[in-house]
Amino acid sequence: MRQSNLFTKTIRESPKDEKSINAKLLIRAGFFDKLMAGVYSYLPLGFLVFSKIKNIIREEMNRVSGQEVFLPTLHPRKIWETTDRWHDKEGIMFKLKSRSGKDYGLGWTHEEVITPLVKKFVQSYKDLPVSVYQIQNKFRDELRAKSGLLRGVEFVMKDMYSFHASEEDLNKYYEKVKGAYFRIFQRCGIGKKTFLALALGGAFSKYSHEFQTITPYGEDTIYLCQKCKLGLNKEIIEDQKYKCPQCKNKELEIKKTIEVGNIFDLKTRFSKAFDFTFKDKDGKDKPIMMGCYGLGLGRLLGTIVEVHNDERGIIWPKEVAPFLIHLIALENEIKVSKASEELYRKLQGTEVLYDDREDKTAGEKFADSDLIGIPIRVVVSKKTLGKNSVEVKKRGEKKEQLVEIANLNKFLKSFI
Amino acid sequence: MRQSNLFTKTIRESPKDEKSINAKLLIRAGFFDKLMAGVYSYLPLGFLVFSKIKNIIREEMNRVSGQEVFLPTLHPRKIWETTDRWHDKEGIMFKLKSRSGKDYGLGWTHEEVITPLVKKFVQSYKDLPVSVYQIQNKFRDELRAKSGLLRGVEFVMKDMYSFHASEEDLNKYYEKVKGAYFRIFQRCGIGKKTFLALALGGAFSKYSHEFQTITPYGEDTIYLCQKCKLGLNKEIIEDQKYKCPQCKNKELEIKKTIEVGNIFDLKTRFSKAFDFTFKDKDGKDKPIMMGCYGLGLGRLLGTIVEVHNDERGIIWPKEVAPFLIHLIALENEIKVSKASEELYRKLQGTEVLYDDREDKTAGEKFADSDLIGIPIRVVVSKKTLGKNSVEVKKRGEKKEQLVEIANLNKFLKSFI
Numbered sequence: 001m002r003q004s005n006l007f008t009k010t011i012r013e014s015p016k017d018e019k020s021i022n023a024k025l026l027i028r029a030g031f032f033d034k035l036m037a038g039v040y041s042y043l044p045l046g047f048l049v050f051s052k053i054k055n056i057i058r059e060e061m062n063r064v065s066g067q068e069v070f071l072p073t074l075h076p077r078k079i080w081e082t083t084d085r086w087h088d089k090e091g092i093m094f095k096l097k098s099r100s101g102k103d104y105g106l107g108w109t110h111e112e113v114i115t116p117l118v119k120k121f122v123q124s125y126k127d128l129p130v131s132v133y134q135i136q137n138k139f140r141d142e143l144r145a146k147s148g149l150l151r152g153v154e155f156v157m158k159d160m161y162s163f164h165a166s167e168e169d170l171n172k173y174y175e176k177v178k179g180a181y182f183r184i185f186q187r188c189g190i191g192k193k194t195f196l197a198l199a200l201g202g203a204f205s206k207y208s209h210e211f212q213t214i215t216p217y218g219e220d221t222i223y224l225c226q227k228c229k230l231g232l233n234k235e236i237i238e239d240q241k242y243k244c245p246q247c248k249n250k251e252l253e254i255k256k257t258i259e260v261g262n263i264f265d266l267k268t269r270f271s272k273a274f275d276f277t278f279k280d281k282d283g284k285d286k287p288i289m290m291g292c293y294g295l296g297l298g299r300l301l302g303t304i305v306e307v308h309n310d311e312r313g314i315i316w317p318k319e320v321a322p323f324l325i326h327l328i329a330l331e332n333e334i335k336v337s338k339a340s341e342e343l344y345r346k347l348q349g350t351e352v353l354y355d356d357r358e359d360k361t362a363g364e365k366f367a368d369s370d371l372i373g374i375p376i377r378v379v380v381s382k383k384t385l386g387k388n389s390v391e392v393k394k395r396g397e398k399k400e401q402l403v404e405i406a407n408l409n410k411f412l413k414s415f416i
Numbered sequence: 417m418r419q420s421n422l423f424t425k426t427i428r429e430s431p432k433d434e435k436s437i438n439a440k441l442l443i444r445a446g447f448f449d450k451l452m453a454g455v456y457s458y459l460p461l462g463f464l465v466f467s468k469i470k471n472i473i474r475e476e477m478n479r480v481s482g483q484e485v486f487l488p489t490l491h492p493r494k495i496w497e498t499t500d501r502w503h504d505k506e507g508i509m510f511k512l513k514s515r516s517g518k519d520y521g522l523g524w525t526h527e528e529v530i531t532p533l534v535k536k537f538v539q540s541y542k543d544l545p546v547s548v549y550q551i552q553n554k555f556r557d558e559l560r561a562k563s564g565l566l567r568g569v570e571f572v573m574k575d576m577y578s579f580h581a582s583e584e585d586l587n588k589y590y591e592k593v594k595g596a597y598f599r600i601f602q603r604c605g606i607g608k609k610t611f612l613a614l615a616l617g618g619a620f621s622k623y624s625h626e627f628q629t630i631t632p633y634g635e636d637t638i639y640l641c642q643k644c645k646l647g648l649n650k651e652i653i654e655d656q657k658y659k660c661p662q663c664k665n666k667e668l669e670i671k672k673t674i675e676v677g678n679i680f681d682l683k684t685r686f687s688k689a690f691d692f693t694f695k696d697k698d699g700k701d702k703p704i705m706m707g708c709y710g711l712g713l714g715r716l717l718g719t720i721v722e723v724h725n726d727e728r729g730i731i732w733p734k735e736v737a738p739f740l741i742h743l744i745a746l747e748n749e750i751k752v753s754k755a756s757e758e759l760y761r762k763l764q765g766t767e768v769l770y771d772d773r774e775d776k777t778a779g780e781k782f783a784d785s786d787l788i789g790i791p792i793r794v795v796v797s798k799k800t801l802g803k804n805s806v807e808v809k810k811r812g813e814k815k816e817q818l819v820e821i822a823n824l825n826k827f828l829k830s831f832i
Contacts, residue, residue: 007483007546009537033533035488041533042486050486067423070458070466072451073489073553074510074570094490096512096522098569099557106512117449117457121425126775130423137489137553141515153514154490359542 001323002344003355006030008043010368021217022302023148025314029371031322038145038153040298045372048322050156053297054135056187056319057158060180064173066133066160071113073137077103079112083273092140106139111270111292114161119276122288125165128278129173133160135297147219149302150258160293165278167267170289174265177293181211181261188300189317190307194260197222197231198245201264207236211261215306220259223252231257258303266290308396314373315396323353324416326374330362330381339405340380343390346409370395376416378408417739418760419771422446424459426784437633438718439564441730445787447738454561454569456714461788464738466572469713470551472603472735473574476596480589482549482576487529489553493519495528499689508556522555527686527708530577535692538704541581544694545589549576551713563635565718566674576709581694583683586705590681593709597627597677604716605733606723610676613638613647614661617680623652624680628673631722636675639668647673674719682706724812730789731812739769740832742790746778746797755821756796759806762825786811792832794824 008030015027015034026032031046042050058068080086080093086105094106107113118130138157145153160177164170178196185194194213201208212222212231222231225244232240232252243250271277271288280286301320308315318324325347329340337356344354353374355365362381369377379391379400390408392415393400403411424446431443431450442448447462458466474484496502496509502521510522523529534546554573561569576593580586594612601610610629617624628638628647638647641660648656648668659666687693687704696702717736724731734740741763745756753772760770769790771781778797785793795807795816806824808831809816819827 005481005483007534007537007543007548030537033536035529036492039488039490041488041529044483044485047484047486065421067421067460068463069460070463070572072455072457072570074455074555076452091515094512094514094520096510098510099507099559104510113451113457118423120449121423121446127423132423139490143515154488156486 001353003353004357006044006353008045010371018148019146020148020150020302020306021309022150022305025305025309025371026149026302029314029373032149036153038142038151038155040149040152045322046301049301049316049320050297052320052322053188053300056184057135057295057297060184060187061133061158061160063183064131064176064180066131069114069132069134071107071110071117071134071136073107073139075105075107075112077105079116080105082116083112083270085112092142094139094141107136108138108140109292109294110134110136110159111161111266111290115270115274115276115290118161118163119274122163122276122278124279125281128165128288129163129169131160131162131173133158133293138296147302149298150219150306152296152298155299156297158295158297162291162293163271164289164291165280165286167289170265170267170291174263174291177263177291178209181263181293181295184295184300185211185213185260187319188304189320190260190304193307195222195224195229195231195257197224197233197257198236198240199233199259199262200235205265205267208262208264210259210263212255212257213260213303213307214255214257215303216256217306218256218258220257222255222257224255225249225252231255258299258306260300260303261293261295263294264292266292309373310396312367313371316373316375318375318416321351321373321375323351323374324376325350325352325412326355326369326372326377327352328355328365328369328377328379330365330379332358333382335385336380336382339385343378343380343405343408350412376412378412417769419769420773422460422769424461426787434564435562436564436566436718436722437725438566438721441721441725441787442565442718445730445789448565452569454558454567454571456565456568461738462717465717465732465736466713468736468738469604469716472600473551473711473713476600476603477549477574477576479599480547480592480596482547485530485548485550487523487526487533487550487552489523489555491521491523491528493521495532496521498532499528499686501528508558510555510557523552524554524556525708525710526550526552526575527577527682527706531686531690531692531706534577534579535690538579538692538694540695541697544581544704545579545585547576547578547589549574549709554712563718565714566635566722568712568714571715572713574711574713578707578709579687580705580707581696581702583705586681586683586707590679590707593679593707594625597679597709597711600711600716601627601629601676603735604720605736606676606720609723611638611640611645611647611673613640613649613673614652614656615649615675615678616651621681621683624678626675626679627677628671629676629719629723630671630673631719632672633722634672634674636673638671638673640671641665641668647671674715674722676716676719677709677711679710680708682708725789726812728783729787732789732791734791734832737767737789737791739767739790740792741766741768741828742771742785742788742793743768744771744781744785744793744795746781746795748774749798751801752796752798755801759794759796759821759824766828792828
């Protein structure tokens with residue numbers, strides 16, 4: 001894409017109403033715009049990253065046999081009364097009325113929709129297991145939405161729900177999904193910093209599992225056992241007597257983290273509420289066992305930025321970068337722009353953002369490039385053209401190298 | 417995909433609370449589930465069709481230089497007050513309050529979000545034109561949501577907004593988008609039945625343009641000039657004195673139609689409200705000219721079904737079909753299932769739904785296949801295997817043909 005066509009521009013000053021690194025950088029670089037606290041617009045660059053994350057999540061959910069659906073966000077009161085969650089203490093559900101007086105809630109989770117839906121199709125043990133997911137908006141009436149994309153009032157979430165004939169089968173699947181989550185974080189470039197952690201389970205289970213990513217400014221705190229690579233959310237550390245529940249290790253490291261995913265063993269909490277049973281092999285009606293697997297896409301995106309940045313901007317891991325290559329025509333001269341145009345044509349098929357802007361200085365172009373954070377920068381200038389070359393550099397590294405234009409395509413293949 | 421893995425099943429009886437053909441067929445065939453009036457869940461088959469439609473729309477919007485974004489659905493009161501639309505007469509906007517007392521509306525359109533957003537980045541004629549689109553949920557507090565997917569309370573819409581330095585440039589772009597819309601309808605299999613029609617323009621313009629698709633049970637009525645292929649919505653026919661405004665033809669055909677798209681020449685209605693001007697070549701500040709281009713994805717999907725069906729079910733046009741081939745193992749016998757499994761493997765790379773269910777009769781499988789409406793049916797049975805063949809049939813046609821298994825891949829290539 002030509003940068004001159006991109007309708008967004010970078011912003012020199014940090015937005016005054018944002019404290020978090022992710023929001024500051026993502027807004028300055030033109031990935032997001034803030035509509036109000038906790039509510040952001042995805043701009044073209046942000047949408048590209050979002051689409052890549054979405055595809056990674058989709059691939060990994062499909063690998064564990066998830067079937068993709070798309071559920072409404074406007075929910076009738078009745079289904080939330082069925083599970084006794086209409087009158088939620090915390091008040092995180094937005095409620096509204098239709099003109100004709102009907103009560104609706106805006107979905108902050110979807111057990112109330114998916115459970116009766118799957119019940120319509122599942123009667124026998126032969127129909128099980130089933131795993132269903134969606135990528136859809138969620139709403140939470142947050143009192144303090146001050147962490148940029150990490151804590152949204154409106155946000156996009158992948159939520160998967162699984163249905164099983166036995167607790168054993170649920171447990172087996174639950175482990176499989178853990179693997180899928182680690183693959184997602186790996187591919188998104190935060191695998192090494194992300195750990196499984198035990199946390200409070202809410203109403204249905206004593207504990208749940210969180211995926212916690214270590215960052216300097218994380219909102220959460222975990223106690224990490226370096227032997228087991230298992231974390232304990234600080235909310236349960238007393239209960240666990242400051243010991244790793246697996247190896248009893250007492251030397252736990254305290255880390256600031258961001259929760260990037262959360263999975264729950266729901267058991268029969270929702271199937272019982274909706275009277276959802278199945279006919280087992282022995283002819284008896286038994287309640288369905290359920291699991292639930294959440295992953296906020298904006299939160300994941302924000303976490304990637306919190307992990308991968310420096311004083312000059314974002315450093316995108318390549319699998320989620322908006323483009324792979326940032327091609328920069330450094331000077332506004334015919335020779336440079338002609339060579340750049342030709343390179344841009346040659347690089348079609350690779351994801352290239354081409355800085356063809358004529359009203360920017362070399363300094364502005366470099367600063368923008370660092371701020372936007374595309375993994376590889378290719379600079380065309382009078383100087384490099386004198387050697388029939390371009391200057392190639394990885395965003396995270398300091399060293400540039402001269403590469404002959406004739407060899408560039410080949411060079412990039414191994415460099416990316 | 418194996419049909420035995422699909423968690424949905426077809427439903428024998430038509431849902432009693434649905435009157436429209438699209439809802440009856442889509443629910444019976446397992447594409448959608450109704451949560452409440454005007455609010456539907458996309459099930460796996462429905463999601464596949466939805467994704468294909470989304471991709472077609474995206475490709476065509478990108479072809480007219482649309483830049484994809486993703487805007488919030490939760491809007492602060494202030495932006496709607498700026499355009500004087502917070503107190504809407506019709507009452508189609510859902511309104512709600514946060515815990516802390518803030519007023520929000522749920523977006524039924526996005527001029528109020530996109531106009532101030534683009535204003536942040538556009539200052540000069542050099543920044544223009546800009547065209548931005550999204551595919552996002554919309555909400556309308558409809559009193560009568562009785563047409564299945566055609567009139568939703570919550571629904572997915574593609575809405576594009578364009579920004580121009582002059583009315584001339586807006587008009588040129590407006591014509592370009594008309595072309596993009598016709599390509600979309602063509603690819604979705606309703607091109608021949610879809611006509612441009614003049615309609616009321618709302619607050620900003622005397623007329624707007626609709627795309628109207630002829631169907632037997634359409635909610636709208638147009639007067640169609642067969643010479644110009646231009647329709648007049650009946651709401652303006654008196655105003656136009658029952659004549660085609662282009663050729664003055666008085667022999668207009670009355671047709672029942674569904675409105676599948678609507679485009680508006682907004683001019684300065686919203687740029688003025690947000691004080692959005694640009695610096696023109698002559699150094700003067702001028703107001704931005706805007707266009708707006710809507711397309712409901714669920715409505716388009718429902719319209720395709722209204723156009724393409726028969727007494728046995730849906731007949732998907734191939735570019736939007738959930739799968740291209742429905743492979744059916746007719747009898748539950750080892751020889752048949754072995755040959756079918758092998759064929760299924762060979763057909764990987766093509767989109768195949770493989771009916772491998774062991775608990776269904778041949779009659780049930782045929783009925784399901786007709787109801788689901790995949791373009792090509794390939795049947796493996798004892799009889800066909802006796803001739804080393806399979807039986808191939810298009811969903812819309814009566815004639816089957818025997819094709820030798822060895823030639824099947826080649827045959828399908830030209831047949832699809």
